[in-house]
Amino acid sequence: MDETLEPIRQNFVDGMSGISQFWGLPKGMGAIFAVLYLSPAPLSLDELVEETGLTKGAISTNVRGLSRMGLIRPVTRLADRKDYYEAETDFYKAVRSILKERQSSEFDRAVSSVREAISKLEASAGADESERAFLIERLKALQSFFDALDTLSSAVMRLDSLGMATIQNVLKILK
């Protein structure tokens, strides 16, 4: 690697680490992704150890997380027991993958929690009428907001089939 370019790369890696922990992810993830993203060839775990300064254990767990989110991709070479990884360069694909990940876990729980609360409230006659009505109203407003988010999210996840032209259309409306 050219020494002139090294500080620039290092700065980029630091920046991505910052973003990473800003979004609540381990900063090692950001660093690993940054290194892979600026690498012309897939890298092995040991090479990542070399480049990031993290230990193999940390690399192992973070790499698994990044794979699960679709931000990096394992590359296997025949007759080579090492695992190699490369960065996903299609960010829209990565965004979809991340949304899919997050969606399933916690967001759904929140949505169904609200839905459950509403149906319980509607079932509980005999309680204070005005307060009950108020709670139902508030929760339904929240629910419709969640629905909008859900529509948006699942729309984005289907974005590959809709084609990149869709993104342009949306941006044109918003611009």
Add this chain to the structure above:
Amino acid sequence: MDETLEPIRQNFVDGMSGISQFWGLPKGMGAIFAVLYLSPAPLSLDELVEETGLTKGAISTNVRGLSRMGLIRPVTRLADRKDYYEAETDFYKAVRSILKERQSSEFDRAVSSVREAISKLEASAGADESERAFLIERLKALQSFFDALDTLSSAVMRLDSLGMATIQNVLKILK
């Protein structure tokens, strides 16, 4: 408060706490917002202490954070030294406010970090040519992705002026 409704409310509060810490925010924030959102009238700090079980200190700092994000709003009553707070019920307004908050802080730093890297790279002639070209290509791809995000984000922030019809249009395209 009707005792029949209490467990439902409590369940909702717990759920919002969960979401809150899932998104990297203190779970106390979620709880406070939930309590305020389900309250017909604005609540004072001491009432929030009562409802959430947190101490006044924690309430104080979390309430400040929620205000800054635009998720709740202070309400002052004449001839009453207490501060009261109520939840923002326009979630789109809250989203805009949160985006504005996040945008300014870390995202911009990332964007300008990439831009800076690119211009440094373009200035550093004499270095390894093929690698330099590769880095520039990758960073420019990342930059255009950031630009798209930025366009989207600032568009959402201007969404009140564009009107709610815009949201409908966007969702129609995506649906």
Add this chain to the structure above:
DNA sequence: TTTGTCGTTTAGTATGTACTAAACGTAGTA
């Protein structure tokens, strides 16, 4: 089988942070 090279897992550690408890500052009230 033994040996070496992988990735994974585990136990321990350090760091950040959200909280509690209590002191504090401030502004109305007697």
Add this chain to the structure above:
DNA sequence: TACTACGTTTAGTACATACTAAACGACAAA
């Protein structure tokens, strides 16, 4: 002035978690 009722700030604590170091398991080669 002293007193009271607030919200804020600070010092300390508990807890979560991302990491290190090292043991472990799997697998291919000798």
